Amino acid sequence: MSKITVAQSAGFCFGVKRAIEMAYQQIENNEKTYSYGPLIHNKEVTGDLEKKGLTIIESLDNIFEGAILVRSHGIGKALYDALEEKGLPVVDGTCPFVKKIHSIVKENHDANKGIIIAGSSQHPEVVGINGWCENAAKIIETPEEASALDLQDGAEYIIVVQTTFRQSRFDEIVAELKKKKIHLLVFNTICSATEKRQAEAVSLSQNVDKMIVIGDKKSSNTQKLVEICRKNCENTVHIETICDLVLNNFSKNDKIGITAGASTPPAIIKEVVVTMSEAFDNAVQNLGGSEEISFEQMLEESLVTLHTGDVVKGTVIQVVNEEVSVNLGYKSDGVIPRGEFSGDPTVIPSKVIQPGDEIEVFVVRVNDGDGNVLLSKKRIEAQKGMEEIEAAFNEKSVVTGTVTEVVKGGLIAVVNGVRVFIPSSQVSNRFIEDLSVFKGQELDFNIIEMDRVKRRIIGGRKALVEKEISAKRATLFASIEAGVKATGKVSRLTDFGAFVDLGGVDGLIHISEMSWGRITNPKEILKEGQAVEVLILDVDKEKGKISLSLKDNNMNPWNLAVEKYAVGTIVEGKVVRMVPFGAFVELEPGVDGLVHISQIANKHVVKPEDELKVGQVISVKVLEVNTEQKKISLSKRQAEALAEEAAEEVVETEA
Missing domain, CATH: 2.40.50.140 (Nucleic acid-binding proteins)
Structure with a gap:
């Protein structure tokens, strides 16, 4: 019996899928829409969209109305400027990974750095990227081209890479460029989905008898999958649809692997899998039925189903005004408002997350009124944080939280999105007059009281601090002796002297031991927080007292x-x-x-x-x-x- 294995990441990446969803949405709204170039490298998809009203254009000439859909490959800055000048609305389907490359190129070009792009000069993605540096980039595709590249000695250059480029070849190109006398900053902008798809292709093709790669002949990422698979499996075939598949080339005992490029729709993959299964072992029955199903229906079937209260994973599309857009594989994108991003108000979404990152979210509402899915990351944090805190309370273990507020009577620390109150009496083992010094700090503490229903959670550091000090005291008293010098920090000043922290234990410099000269107040020569070198005069381990001196005997x-x-x-x-x-x-x-x-x-x-x-x-x-x-x-x-x-x-x- 044959065994058929389909690569987990085969088919649409989230960027392509998002652009296609935008196209169908535009068509459903009966709006006149043009696609600037074919939406993706797949004749089946583009054909279906054209039937439903999407018009493909290669120029803005004679276009005076209707929306312009930007494909996932993206476009250059000059085209955006032209669209704005014509007043044409833009439906921007540019892949977030590609958008990121545009930003990198523009920023560095504006800083007068040379731009190098690793990729195919004819590929629309590379053409679009080049448009963000006034088409001044040096475009190379092989290590040999990199070696032959004429670059200015001592100049600053950056290199970005086409998102679907092969990682091994990019590494070779970078190695060649690093041999030159230039300052090179490398941005590995290969899409994580591409890396994953290629890695799966390597693994799968090494463990099967025959390999099927599905995708358009013009698709760059599909061609790379074919190259990868043929290196490991001689019996690799490249097909665009089931019509290209010659079943006689396969037998019932074959181990067959299937993968597909990022532009291959789920309907085509599904048709190949069903046909192969029925032809050899009838393992899959009535999958999709015998009736003819349109691509749009297949796409709809491929989308996930969401319900309020679900916890799901998605991919960050963009962060605009600290509001995070997330692709969930659903017919609408998800939105995380700033207030729902983190329980810590100091966290800035754009600083900790970027397009392409995977994120786990809580579904607050499937439709927020504007057609988007309302999401919360803060609630996921809170759920996990509450579980962690409850476990710490039961096990009497230590948790770590960030102090976000100084309130009347204590501090507020956030542990994975959960607020914990630390009373001033529990902040340390001694009275601390100014608690504001703790704001923004990470603190370790125990959960000493918890009422989950009332969400009353109290933390305490006093016992923990005392335990730490006892351990430090034991270590210090075991290692110090009179007559040797030590370094410490002035922790407190009094009228009669200064206390110096020697590493968790304070020693006393009496005022008479501060100078050979006469002083009336320790503040004349010391201040709190000052680092000092002291001479240990006496160690009383029983009373836990250490006498110190600042006097240098050589200066007596x-x-x-x-x-x-x-x-x-x-x-x-x-x-x-x-x-x-x-x-x-x-x-x-x-x-x-x-x-x-x-x-x-x-x-x-x-x-x-x-x-x-x-x-x-x-x-x-x-x-x-x-x-x-x-x-x-x-x-x-x-x-x-x-x-x-x-x-x-x-x-x-x-x-």
């Missing part, structure tokens, strides 16, 4: 104090602090000396303030230096006495 002014402030020398200093027993004088930042009350003046002093003021610069004599205890004894009285003696000696000498 006491290291040179004995030499710099030798006993008996007279130095200047600034009074910085008064105490009942004397006054402290700063000799340099980090080095203070004490003038005892008995050494302030050559008389009895009751209070230091009676003779000195804070900030006053005075001369003092060094009486004693103890670098270990960091103490220096000074005398203002003796310094003044020495000064007086020196003055008297000067007077006597002059006399």
Whole structure:
């Protein structure tokens, strides 16, 4: 018994199908419509459309009324301008993939980059693409042509490719161009449907005895399928309709593969499959009946059936004003309004999706009043998000959401389209005054409360943060020790010092350890968020405390104090602090000396303030230096006495 396998992607691609649907819709509306060139490379389809009133034209001459249907291959900018000048309405059936190429070419041509097109110079798609760079593109079809191409050294070029081009040949062309001394930007614009169809043709032709390729002889993508299949299966035949098929060339024991080009209608494929099945094993009975069925009826049968509430997959046609049009294989296109695209209001459709992308959608209404199918992507997100959240709640697992709003009492985070409220008390393990810092961030949290009926979902990070900190604390305390340096970030400033995040655990720099000099507030030298290198003074693992210092021991002014402030020398200093027993004088930042009350003046002093003021610069004599205890004894009285003696000696000498 023979086995017949039909390639899954055989026949119309969504771009061709969309253009044909537009044509029949125009005809149904009894509107005079012209097709600029044959709609597709298939005589059966174009013949049926012409019978119903579609007129094929190759020029706009003598056309003054009626709508112009642009075929899926697209047209150049000059033709659009001519249509606008004539005031003729346009029904644009250009394939979204081709539209994308037009945009790429125009944008780069306007930027003075050279344009290279890989494809057939005679193919209408390539002719149309060339029309978006003022017909200035260099068009090549083989690696040899690429090698021979005369390009300007050092110049910028881009290359795009005909949507139905063979991938392997395009790779060879690009390889040749990259050998040249140019700056080349490559845009692989081969249609994903074409890639899929060709890949299926390779796989299928390698595993059958005989291969049938259905499609018009003038169809470029069909010709490429024939080439691909013949490489793997010598017994490959190319037919346009069932009339071209010689059944005597097949036997009951053959494994037969069938594929079809993008311009081949479902009716023709169906007829071939039915005929082959009936001829060899009667496996398919009454498929389509014996009555004659028109192509339009066959096309209608090939369309999917939609109902409100269905979840279906489609292909993005275009995004206009952030409204997404989707081909569903239905007689009308689907539309996703901006508000139905995502539960996250910050998501911009045109930034995350483009023509040709496959998308899963929820059918809100089969007819939105304008003949379109109203769709929602947001509801799909919400359904999946709710399932994920419910599973996370039951399993006590972690979910990730994006913070979209800061509201009274907390944050709103969106998880796959579902809004979750995180109270301010659950945002962290400590109070956070300004929650706006979290807006736009992705956060991990647990679902701590859930009521699906009321759609009340509460998230919490407190336990998660504490767990993370405990793990980081354990890791940090196991690896640090006193005497080594570490880097961190200032997390909080207080009057008595600064807390530094060392990687999940805070250490304290006391104000006295911030500088060898005198400071009154940590803000004088540090700010929150600042990266710092610190010396670890002490680690108390039991209490979980880490003492830090910013002081560099190599810069310790006491290291040179004995030499710099030798006993008996007279130095200047600034009074910085008064105490009942004397006054402290700063000799340099980090080095203070004490003038005892008995050494302030050559008389009895009751209070230091009676003779000195804070900030006053005075001369003092060094009486004693103890670098270990960091103490220096000074005398203002003796310094003044020495000064007086020196003055008297000067007077006597002059006399």
